[in-house]
Amino acid sequence: MILHDLITPFASFGFMRRALISCLALTVSTTPLGVFLLLRRMSLVGDALSHAILPGVAIGYLLSGMSLLAMGIGGFVAGLLVALLSGWVxxxxxxxxxxxxxxxxxxxxxxxxxxxxxxxxxxxxLHVLFGSILAVDGEAMECIGLIAGFTLLMLALLYRALVIEAFDGAFLRVNRRGYPRLIHGLFLGLVVLNLVAGFQILGTLMSVGLMMLPAVAARCWSGRLPLILLIAAAIGFLSAWAGLVWSFYASLPAGPSIVLSASLAFFFSVVFGPRGGIAVWLRKRREVSHYGER
Structure with missing residues (x-):
């Protein structure tokens, strides 16, 4: 019965299937970026860039109305401009x-x-800030799919450099002049590009949630990077599915429901995760106290 309720919205309604497919494609590309932002101690930079794209989106809206292409291009240019200006400052x-x-x-x-x-x-x-995931059409799905595919290709090419920079940035700075700045710039460009894709379905305020929350939650379950990437993607998938089902039966906004589901996964991971979870910390503290008494 529960399985039937979880599947019925997507089997019965095309707009729910389109929303789920778009979220899954977005999750594939955004969660790895969130993991690397976390490892580089830049978690809040994603949030800053999600807000930074808003003026470009607004200018695209003023010029062309609710044109996803115009707003997407405007948001990408604005996000890159803010990233470059911040680095310059x-x-x-x-x-x-x-x-x-x-x-x-x-x-x-x-x-x-x-x-x-x-x-x-x-x-x-409200549409710009919080998105309209249930109104996703074929054009938006194609755009998100292309961005997700391009992001995965670039991450495959940059993976080694991103790992080295995350764990030993001094090595790159000493041995390869200019190379770290190029990697950093390309990485921020990918972040902006995926936030632009996310804005189309989750809005400028919510898109960063699907990027960062699964990544932070995954860090509580493993210390190995490949496994963290897989866990983050899985949490993103489950959050998207649960959020859409939740919004369907409770008549709630879909975008915030997805991000709220990811937040619940984050809180669960913080409490019960084996890598620094609160429950593990309390158990170790009790064990230390027990041995101390003995």
Whole structure:
């Protein structure tokens, strides 16, 4: 009976199938990026870039209305511009990269909301901020599929360099001048590209959730990178499925339901995960206290 309820929405309605396929394609490409952001201690950079794309999305909306192509191109250009400006400010000032990103993304968020409000209604603003995953059409699915495929290809080519930079960045900086900056720039470009793909279904505020939450949750279950990548993808798949089913039966917004499902997986992992979970920590503490008493 439970299995039937989990399958029925997707077997009966085409819009639910399109939403699920889009989420699964997005999960394949975004969760590895989230893992590498986590390993590079840049978890909040993804959130900053998700806000940074908003002015470009808004400009595309002002010029072409609800055209996914125009808004996607605008968002990609805006995200890259903020990434480049943040890196430039970091090299010329004492500010760390996270501080410069914070300064730019707050202004970008305010500017984007203002621009959308100039022409659109509150409904249009909600669509941009939180997406409309249940309205995904064939064009959006093709776009997401192409971005996911391109991202996986680039990650396969950059995998070794990304791993070295995440665990021993000093080695690259000492032995290969300019190479770390190129890798860093390409990586941030992939992050922006996937946030643009995610905005089409989850909105600019929610897209980073499917990128980071499964990655952080997976880190609580394993210390081996290949296994972390697989676990993150699995958590992303389950979150997308559970969120869509939850939204279908409870009449809730689909995008926030998916991110909330990923949040529940994160909390469960933080409590019960064998790699630093709270339950493990409490058990070890009890064992230490027990041996101390003896």
């Amino acid at each position: 970091t090299t010329l000032t004492p500010l760390k990269e996270d501080a410069s990103f914070a300064g730019f993304y707050l202004g970008s968020l305010a500017l984007g909301v203002t621009l959308v409000s100039l022409k659109g209604s509150s409904v249009d603003l």
